[in-house]
Amino acid sequence: MTSTPARSADPHRDDVKLSRKEIGRLVYNWIGVDGGYLGSFSYARHDRFWLEVCDLSVSTAAYAGTTRECFEDTLFQAAPRDQAAVLRAILEEYPPLDVPDPGQPKFRTEKLHREILSWIGRLETGTTSVEVALLSATDSVRRALDDADNLMRMSGPQSAVDRVHTALHGYLLGLCDDAGIAHGDRPTMNQLFKALRAEHPSLGNLGVRDDDVAKMLGSMASILDALNPVRNSASMAHPNRSLVGEAEAVLVVNTVRTLLTYFDAKQRETERTAYSAGGGAEPF
Secondary structure, eight states: OOOOOSSOOOGGGGGGSOOHHHHHHHIIIIIOEETTEETTOOHHHHHHHHHHHHOOOOOTTTSSSOHHHHHHHHHHHSOHHHHHHHHHHHHHHSOOOSSOOTTOTTTTOHHHHHHHHHHHHHHHHOOOOOOOOOSSOOHHHHHHHHHHHHHHHHHOHHHHHHHHHHHHHHHHHHHHHHTTOOOOSSOOHHHHHHHHHHHOGGGSOOOTTHHHHHHHHHHHHHHHHHHHHHHHHHSTTTTOSSOOOHHHHHHHHHHHHHHHHHHHHHHHHHHHHHHHHTTOOOOO
């Protein structure tokens, strides 16, 4: 390839970058290709596009292949932040079709539009997955996390808010049930969280600076209290007119992952301690 992007991708973030398949869908199902030509891009306009959007120096005329191939290769090699900038510029230049094209049923659809927005979120935030490896969880919790993970990848973090909320609520309920901690018939997340903090054996020892850690956990109760209206009034849980912003949805997802990971780590810590005290080998 003769045209060389000025910046290379961050090797630590290759997992968030656009795949060849995603780039192909962007090119054929969103921008449009006529022969070797990409949308309305001439050689000069293509070169100017990269310079204006990403400050990348590209020479399409010096490239051995077509404009489409030059665009695909340059985009594939670009850093995540540049890929995101390109996607935003493309969506501004080529908006979704108001009326679907019967001859091209997959062309610039609202579904693909949402998916491209999810790619942008992934590239800008580095968030690729909701998956958390939990020591113990009910089937419904694992299914909710799987659903959230798929929605995160296909439609973006806003679509995952409802499912991560369900997963956390179910997980806290399961922890209480497994430990024999009493709760009401329809406990809220905050009620479950409060009961766990007071009675769950894994939270009996918060280690060094336990008072400060306890304060942190107390602050988490306020966060859980705020998650409920976000889920009920600004997520896909209901036909809400407005959804929580993309960055805020990532905040919700990461908050839930943090809590799940913390409780799971405390469970594992407690079980390792119990096995060591009994003279057995660690269970994991």
